[in-house]
Amino acid sequence: MDRRYWSPSSDLLYILKRGNLTLSVVQSKFDNNFNFFLENVSFYKSPNPDSAKAIEGEGIDVSNLVDNNGKFKFSKRLKSSASKVSKLLQLDEVQSYIIVDRWCAVYKPSSEDATKSLSDSVNLTSNDLLSILNSYHNDRNNQLKCLQLLLLQAPKPKCPSTSLPPPGFSAANSAAAQDSDRPWIQNFTDRLRQDHLHTRLTASLQDTLRTDGDVLRKRLEKLTVDLPQESSDLNWISAVHMRLRQQLLVERIELLKCLILLNESSSRGPCPEDVSTLLGCLADSVSSSSFSLLSSPFSPFSPSPLSPRLDEHPMDRGEGGGDEGSLASPSPLLLSSDQLIPQRLPLLEAAGEHLACLLVLSLLDLPKFIRLGKFQPPPLGTTSPDHALPLGGKTVEIHNKILDLPTSAATATLLLTWAACVRLMEPYDTRFSETTGRGERNGSGERNGGSGERNGGSGERNGG
Structure with missing residues (x-):
């Protein structure tokens, strides 16, 4: 025991x-x-x-x-x-x-x-x-x-x-x-x-x-x-x-x-x-x-x-x-x-x-999200250091829109939750892009060399 x-x-x-x-x-x-x-x-x-x-x-x-x-x-x-x-x-x-x-x-x-x-x-x-x-x-x-x-x-x-x-x-x-x-x-x-x-x-x-x-x-x-x-x-x-x-x-x-x-x-x-x-x-x-x-x-x-x-x-x-x-x-x-x-x-x-x-x-990266909360839009003609913001600055646009709303704990939580969801979906977004690119390449290969794929498939069956 x-x-x-x-x-x-x-x-x-x-x-x-x-x-x-x-x-x-x-x-x-x-x-x-x-x-x-x-x-x-x-x-x-x-x-x-x-x-x-x-x-x-x-x-x-x-x-x-x-x-x-x-x-x-x-x-x-x-x-x-x-x-x-x-x-x-x-x-x-x-x-x-x-x-x-x-x-x-x-x-x-x-x-x-x-x-x-x-x-x-x-x-x-x-x-x-x-x-x-x-x-x-x-x-x-x-x-x-x-x-x-x-x-x-x-x-x-x-x-x-x-x-x-x-x-x-x-x-x-x-x-x-x-x-x-x-x-x-x-x-x-x-x-x-x-x-x-x-x-x-x-x-x-x-x-x-x-x-x-x-x-x-x-x-x-x-x-x-x-x-x-x-x-x-x-x-x-x-x-x-x-x-x-x-x-x-x-x-x-x-x-x-x-x-x-x-x-x-x-x-x-x-x-x-x-x-x-x-x-x-x-x-x-x-x-x-x-x-x-x-x-x-x-x-x-x-x-x-x-x-x-x-x-x-x-x-x-x-x-x-x-x-x-x-x-x-x-x-x-x-x-x-x-x-x-x-x-x-x-x-x-x-x-x-x-x-x-x-x-x-x-x-994910809480310090960067806190910096996002203090972020001010850069002057016109300049670029912001995206590397200092989460997701390379992907959340800046929605952040600026929420700044126009009455400030409250609920809006701050909304921003943080939205940013977190974007980050969580990023791996799936990457996989989707990779899958789409692979599908386009495969489709192009089928059109250009379909007979070769069929012959190769026959060879695979014979070899199997």
Whole structure:
């Protein structure tokens, strides 16, 4: 069984932002979780029989699951709760146990000592299950935010970088920004690149693009069979469905940010195979309308304020919680609309589409497209340096036309998308020209020497 233990991602994010530990401790924590960052969200496994058997026994030694030399033992009291959470999250049973164990240590401290006994099991209410669902999703998002900070604070290549920090991050306040020349960050990110982080992030992005409304609906149908008691509450099912949809869009946005930063922080850029795969999955998402997840029978909520930040740490709220105090606190109104906002989904969709457009441009040549945005038509009688513009200046005409329109983010995105589409169609345009020229040459050959071709064909058949 492969390793399935990880340090809480909000703790790692807190370390990167606040830097309250020594360099050796920080480096050790991240080195121990290298595979966690490399596999990104695919590190969280699906349920499997081996893990299900592991949590059935008491005190099973699974030291091969952890990154240190310690031993991880299961408590019989959390077995049923871990099994229930595994069905809710569609998560590996061992990892579900870790999620439940950490959640209970923070939010049910009275049961911490009781878990060492073999008495009654810990019972989770429907509200507890929804809180664990939120905590699990926050853990996935914070992991991607850690990856973004590492890429953002690694030493930049010599070529000028045009990437902007992702929203929500303050480079001035982060420990990594204060010591950006620390070699371990560069070594860590180089190892990630060498082990094909771009390919793994692209695969994770493909999973979010393929997960449409039908997939979520089937998952809910299965959930009603696995958890019949909880699923009898329509409000609870609606809350779960809304959280799954929102998390799908949020995770897609975080993955897009990671890919943009990875492209912009690399001096060589992604390999052609990765570019082709990524552009293919983005094109498929547009054609299949997988960005649209708004048609659903589960939307009974009313308008409400925005939810708390996903990367909030218990220490930021002035709370305790110890080393494992890393999961988001449960809200007393989890079944209300305070954290589940239908009105927020279109905004998340729009943000995902804009980031997807920027990702395409970062694959092509984002600095040149930015220069195009600042381009001014040259005086009459002079020529512009087309080599400094994308596509040899092919987009200048449409750019000048759009300049006459009222400036807005939508028109800028229209220009960038149009330019990207032209660039994407360029290989097909070249192939079409080559095919047309070859056809004309072949047609001319048939007219001038048709008999020779027929004789040659006869010779080929005889030789065959």
